[in-house]
Amino acid sequence: MTGTPWQEWTAADAAAWIRRPGADDDKYRRGVLGVVTGSTEYPGAAVLGVEAAYRTGVGMVRFTGPRAVRAAVLLRRPETVVQAGRVQAWVLGSGMDPGRRTFLLQGDLQHALASGQPVVLDAGALDLVGTHSAPTVITPHVRELATLLASREVRTSVDEVRADPAAWAERAAHELGVAVLLKGARTHVCDPSGNRFVIEASTHWLATAGTGDVLAGILGALAATHGEALQTDATVLTHLAATAVHVHAAAGKLASEAVGGGPITALDVAEQVPRVIGALLARA
Ligand SMILES: NC(=O)C1=CN([C@@H]2O[C@H](COP(=O)(O)OP(=O)(O)OC[C@H]3O[C@@H](n4cnc5c(N)ncnc54)[C@H](OP(=O)(O)O)[C@@H]3O)[C@@H](O)[C@H]2O)[C@@H](O)CC1
Numbered sequence: 213m214t215g216t217p218w219q220e221w222t223a224a225d226a227a228a229w230i231r232r233p234g235a236d237d238d239k240y241r242r243g244v245l246g247v248v249t250g251s252t253e254y255p256g257a258a259v260l261g262v263e264a265a266y267r268t269g270v271g272m273v274r275f276t277g278p279r280a281v282r283a284a285v286l287l288r289r290p291e292t293v294v295q296a297g298r299v300q301a302w303v304l305g306s307g308m309d310p311g312r313r314t315f316l317l318q319g320d321l322q323h324a325l326a327s328g329q330p331v332v333l334d335a336g337a338l339d340l341v342g343t344h345s346a347p348t349v350i351t352p353h354v355r356e357l358a359t360l361l362a363s364r365e366v367r368t369s370v371d372e373v374r375a376d377p378a379a380w381a382e383r384a385a386h387e388l389g390v391a392v393l394l395k396g397a398r399t400h401v402c403d404p405s406g407n408r409f410v411i412e413a414s415t416h417w418l419a420t421a422g423t424g425d426v427l428a429g430i431l432g433a434l435a436a437t438h439g440e441a442l443q444t445d446a447t448v449l450t451h452l453a454a455t456a457v458h459v460h461a462a463a464g465k466l467a468s469e470a471v472g473g474g475p476i477t478a479l480d481v482a483e484q485v486p487r488v489i490g491a492l493l494a495r496a
């Protein structure tokens with residue numbers, strides 16, 4: 213698993229992947245994101261992902277989930293639509309326990325996977341990788357990647373993945389045939405075509421509950437707003453994944469700077485995302 217070095221994904225790289233709305237756009241043309249996340253055990257993950265998607269810039273979010281989770285999402289983001297309908301990309305799995313899938317949830321996940329639209333598989337939906345053919349990116353942390361690979365009969369352990377995340381991210385992309393975003397202080401993004409990007413965290417305060425759920429929402433919004441490009445080139449998703457990590461890291465930095473370099477919450481990160489998007493658009 214050697215080859216060209218991993219490319220540092222910079223603000224200049226990210227700036228090329230932010231879509232500015234135009235005069236001809238309406239909310240549908242900008243892109244609609246379908247979100248199936250959260251559970252009665254983890255409602256907050258759904259709130260955080262939806263919040264982050266809106267803050268990244270998307271035409272609309274359609275959210276599917278249990279009544280209590282829908283209520284929590286709507287309380288924070290009343291613009292969210294909880295009716296089923298057409299979307300340009302999906303985020304599935306944040307805040308879900310794969311061992312506790314209801315019949316209804318199983319149907320919602322299958323519907324999303326059968327739609328042919330690009331998919332971000334996070335947390336409790338990682339086990340679904342390989343069950344569909346649409347462009348896919350998985351967003352595990354080290355433990356989740358080790359568990360996923362072990363379930364596909366690849367011999368590894370959490371310690372091995374932690375010791376060489378770059379190599380294991382690449383191995384996973386080849387074994388699973390999808391783009392991989394392996395989270396950590398250094399986040400590795402790669403795909404089976406050989407794209408390999410790395411992003412250094414801006415602040416270690418990002419290691420706090422729910423920041424991964426925010427990252428999934430940012431990436432989902434970027435995918436939904438690039439629906440057309442993704443129809444013809446699945447590797448667009450790899451570039452969008454690296455861009456999402458850059459946006460997330462930069463938002464974390466701004467959030468901490470706003471409190472004098474102090475600690476941040478996941479919601480603080482989401483709230484800084486529009487500033488990062490604005491700054492990226494200003495350089496494009
Ligand atoms: N607000 C929300 O709704 C949020 C929802 N979230 C959602 O939660 C779901 C689970 O995601 P996750 O990554 O946290 O769990 P997971 O991969 O199963 O790893 C568990 C591992 O951690 C370890 N461990 C646990 N406690 C420990 C301790 N005190 N000190 C040390 N180790 C400890 C534990 O080790 P063990 O106790 O077994 O030895 C086990 O190995 C996921 O769907 C995510 O989206 C999160 O995003 C947070 C915000």
Ligand SMILES: Nc1ncnc2c1ncn2[C@@H]1O[C@H](COP(=O)(O)OP(=O)(O)O)[C@@H](O)[C@H]1O
Pocket residue numbers: 353395396397399413414415416417418419420421422423424425426427460
């Ligand atoms: N030590 C660290 N320094 C900086 N960023 C980190 C560090 N550890 C984790 N992160 C980042 O924090 C986020 C945590 O995501 P995740 O593990 O999914 O947490 P959660 O499930 O609580 O949302 C990821 O974006 C990851 O890259």
